[in-house]
Amino acid sequence: MTVTKGNEPGTELADQNLVTLTVDDVEVSVPEGTLVIRAAELIGVEIPRFCDHPLLAPVGACRQCLVDVPDAGNGRGFPKPQASCTLPVSPGMVVKTQVTSPVADKAQHGIMEFLLVNHPLDCPMCDKGGECPLQNQAMSHGQGETRFTEKKRTYPKPLAISSQILLDRERCILCARCTRFSEQIAGDPFIAMAERGALQQVAIYENEPFSSYFSGNTIQICPVGALTSSSYRFRSRPFDLVSTPAVAEHDACGAAIRVDHRRGKVVRRLSGDDPEVNEEWISDKDRFAFTYARQADRLTRPLVRDPETGALEPASWPAAFLAAARGLAAAAATSGVGVVTGGRLTTEDAYAYAKLARTVLGTNDIDFRARPQSAEEAEFLAHAVAGSGLGVTYRDLEEATKVVLVGLEPEDEAATIFLRLRKAWRTNGTQVVAVASHATRALEKVGGQLVRTIPGDEAKALGEAGLAPGTIVLLGERLARVEGAFTTALAAASRSGARLAWVPRRAGDRGAVEAGCLPNLLPGGRPVADAEARADLAAAWGVASLPGEPGRSTDDILAAALAGEIGALLVAGVEVDDLADPQAALDAVDAAGFVVSLEVRASAVTERADVVLPVAAVAEKAGSFVNWEGRRRPFEAVIPVPHALPDTRVLAGIAEAAGHDLGFRTPEAAAAELAEVGVWDGARAPKPEVVPGRAPRTDPSEVVLDTWRRLIDDGRGQDGDRHYQATARPSVALLSSATARAFGVREGEEIVLRTDRGAVAVPAGIADIADGVVWTPANSNGLSLLGILGAAYGAVVTVERSVPADEADALSGPPHPHVPTEEDEQ
Amino acid sequence: MSAAPLTPVLSRGWDHERSWTLDAYGDYAALRSALRQDPDEVIATVKDSGLRGRGGAGFPTGMKWGFIPQDPTQPGGDKPHYLVVNADESEPGTCKDIPLMMANPHVLVEGVAITCHAIRAKKAFIYVRGEVLHVIRRLQAAVEEAYAAGFLGADVFGSGIDVDVVVHAGAGAYICGEETALLDSLEGRRGQPRLRPPFPAVAGLYAAPTVINNVESIASVPCIVERGADWFASMGTEKSKGMTIYSLSGHVKQPGQYEAPLGITLRELLDMSGGMRDGSELKFWTPGGSSTPLLTAEHLDVPLDYEGVAGAGSMLGTKALQLFDQTTSVVRCVLRWTEFYKHESCGKCTPCREGTWWLVQTLERLEAGKGQEGDIELLLDQCDNILGRAFCALGDGATSPITSAIEHFRDEFEAGMHTPAWDLFPYEGSTAWAKPATDAAKGATA
């Protein structure tokens, strides 16, 4: 709770000017500028408070934290009690809290009585009941009986300020934490105070919902039950809940969360408190998207394809292990096995795949990049990322003079980074520069500037971003589609003294790099091409040798499978619509002689697999992620699910059935082994040398596609909560006014984006975007651009103005493969 | 007593033909002479005159000007300076600034120009209460006239000094009379008081050093510059120098503005205003608007200056003398004021927001004769929990009439346990309409 200026205990504290004051007759020394309320915490005195929040600017609105100050440090005291949340310490100050001062105690009781005057007595039905700061502090600092017998202020309740957030104005004590959070931290001031006096209330603008990706945080910091979520409404009581600390699995930020579950079912998630990572904030995706693992399509039993009927039949685990082991071993012995792992695995699971591929299947054909990729990217990861440990950190971002974002939209793709950048800009004046086609709202909210570029030209534009020592460059995973971007970034950084960091989109991406789920990389950053590194690892693993031939990338594995060069596929957690060519991927899976799929829920791959092994979702297993900083984020299993095993255990079972010993069976053992194998200290892989490319040329009917996934979209990890999904933003295709004029398109009109695969119709929006570029979300509102158009970032699409009537039905493309999302009530 | 004359300075020309025009006012001679002086000299003159803030707190005006950082190395010193005139006169009973701006807006405009020169501000804002549209129009017309005459704008009187004045209309909130709430409102935000520090002198309007003064304080500057600090200091008492406008209202024969030296007594003012109405007997009065504790007939000889009134347990405030006679129910009167505070509480802090809400309900009970045992103690305790606990002075002000009324008229509150105020003090008994029509007509023409 206490956040003083020096967050590093001991080390920084000594450097700062300490101020000594007396709180309740106890002398305490705190850094200059500390507020009295925090100084009191240091001697163990908790002054009651509502509006005060360590991460928000002081406001002094609720007046609950009144203390007596008989000496302000200048020999004179304050004649009246002072709000300790707005009063900085001064040398020689004497503070008397409720513990030693009857005046302060009376003042606090008086304020508490006032707060309760208009607070309804509906604690039994309030979601906050049992964990309510007002309830608790009314017990500790309030009177037992009320003297207020008159009429309370009433309002209709509740009021939906967005589909997810409900406002109960009667309960609100007007501390303004929510409005201050929205304005200061999130930069989305869509809620504000309206009216005055006792009728003051939190309000939204007319017909404008509270549309913030961080709206859920207001529920958590609300000191009463005024803000509640539709999803959690009336679901549970604090005493029913078991709380387990965990790590958010929806992006590579590694945000600390708290998972609250009741009788084996997660009912809500809250932000954890990790000052080094996400402080006390998480995005709505991290908070509300947790129902995906209990959808109707959840796999609950191992399935093996019956050779006679050709149907998938339930099987026992040993039988499924045996079937998988036989098929894989047979293929390994002849044509080989390709392993495609996806980016959602824990580091331990990724390590199990990496080891299984090398030791049991004898191949380097393993790649975690279930998305558009490039060889340059793999070389970059091997050279600059793998085994590099903790690199650029959140704190570094906060202290940087300049942060350059290339191929990364922080709010949509790495929400915790966005919040840190906003904080850096507000407190430190950090300059944020985005190399992109247009300035997003997030860029405005971090006070950023734009270096305008067309997708594909990033390498060239990077030169205009003005790198210098003290600059940090964040590279997004979209750059895999930009020739020479990584090469240029490495060169520019080493020239200028700027620091680089790679920010992938998925939680397991960085861990997969560390674990060696790449064709050119072994665990611990060992290059496959380095015989010494191979020998080192072979010794650690106790095997004679490891395959020395660099493997194939995901695209190449699938192409090889389609061509019949690879006999079997081991696929883990891969959505085909994420891949560069979804149709080709499905054909490849069909063409492969034998397919083993480890999945949480049924998918297009499990339908086609020969052996399907149900695995545990993130909340059901222990493990760790490595976030973009390179920080290991371990977590324990939240809820045990008997029918689902961690991937590690399943792979160990397959290995054993094939007559090998993987060396571990549990994530814990895998983590221990990975730690023991350690990081390669030999020569690093060479850096990529790719000549920077240019943006594709377009003819007058074409534009270059700029796209990324929005924070809240159709991702399957977000299935199951209709209140949350309703907060997704509507799709729009952004064009510059010149481009729109060239195509004769007006704002709001539907335009059709077309490739040889298909077409999507999206309403046009006019924006200050580079000419000849269209931006539209990659997977929103039922439109998966990869799935329907086969078009990724930087692709060329044609633009058509109107929708021919006979084609109107076909435009939306194939229905999105997500199952009806009525909340299940099991 | 007859030796205490009125000293019409600000109100001198109020009865002149079209007194609000530049023709009637003059040619800004004080500004002309001030511009020839060094700004620090002007500040020194105002300091020497002993002029104190006329908005109620009585802070020395010259000292306030001196707080503005003029050295660029000081915090805020490198930013532009602003002058903001607080013309959001909304206190119940207070009506000095509005008649002043109505009848003599140019004295304010001239004062603004001189003050801008003194504090090295290029821009001044006059924040006028939104409800008084006619005053806003008159002030705007006066500013236009001054611009046209070259008294405002670029290079005033060829001195090389620029002064711009903006007349800003508030939206009708009492809280915007609080100086930091006024600044927020002027910046386009919700009018709610700001956290201090930083003080407006360092980070006020647009986070730049800002002087905020009452209309009457600024309007008093031209005559000080013109006639000298000694002349100004010769009026008034030792610590409260100069003349000021006393606003008499209520059950007096001739309510209105009386400009007199500070330190005059209510008895003297009553003599000049023809005394209480016929049949009226002074029961209680406010020295400076409803936020100042009530005084009674015992206090007729209290000198009406900052120290004198404070000595009697009240505050000089805005010198809004509201006089009430024996037909007035103290409980009812206090309830009306409390309703005002409840309506005008901005809602930012708990004690003021919830306290005034509750006080009204308790007082309503007492007015209706349905008070309960312990209600008076409850009222006093509520006031104790508001006073000094609220964010700004609005909450404190709301408690003053209640605590002082209970102090002086406890028996009336006790009567509220059983008898409604309208039985004890029937409306028909008020001198307001108990008089024969002829008397009323006489009062109106007097």
Added chain:
Amino acid sequence: MATLKEQLWDPIAGFGVTFRTMFKKPVTVQYPFEKRPTAPRFHGRHQLNRWPDGLEKCIGCELCAWACPADAIFVEGASNTEDERFSPGERYGRVYQINYLRCILCGLCIEACPTRALTMTNEYELADTSRESLIFEKSDLLAPLLPGMEQPPHPLRLGDDERDYYSGQAAARAVAEGSVAAGPGGEQ
């Protein structure tokens, strides 16, 4: 060495109670052939009460579960909607279970109930042959519908708004007109 009194008199004296009781009226009850009424405040099986229009009084607040020392109660709340109303107000108890294998009939739950939804009846015959049958669901615990009551979900029948509903004025009028049952729904 025992005294004479201890050897002779004491063994006989012990039968004194027996002899005396032989001439008193027996207290044995021939249960289950003969059933006696319990004390009026006997702690028996629970009951979930209704408002006079049939709506449930339970709001699913779980305070009973919180109070329960034996962890015998499981409650899950849910939102009333305009179309599906089970109780007046925002919240109702969607799931309500009492496990009589755990319940010690202490009555702390009924003291905790803020709406007097949960009370205890005098029924004490709570034996059964399976564990499942001793977990009473909401349907087992709800008070029977009295005349004038209507099976929820249905809209408020005792007034247009909640103030009217709870103040009972509209209800009193309805009772006077004979359209709903008198008294708070079956509460004991």
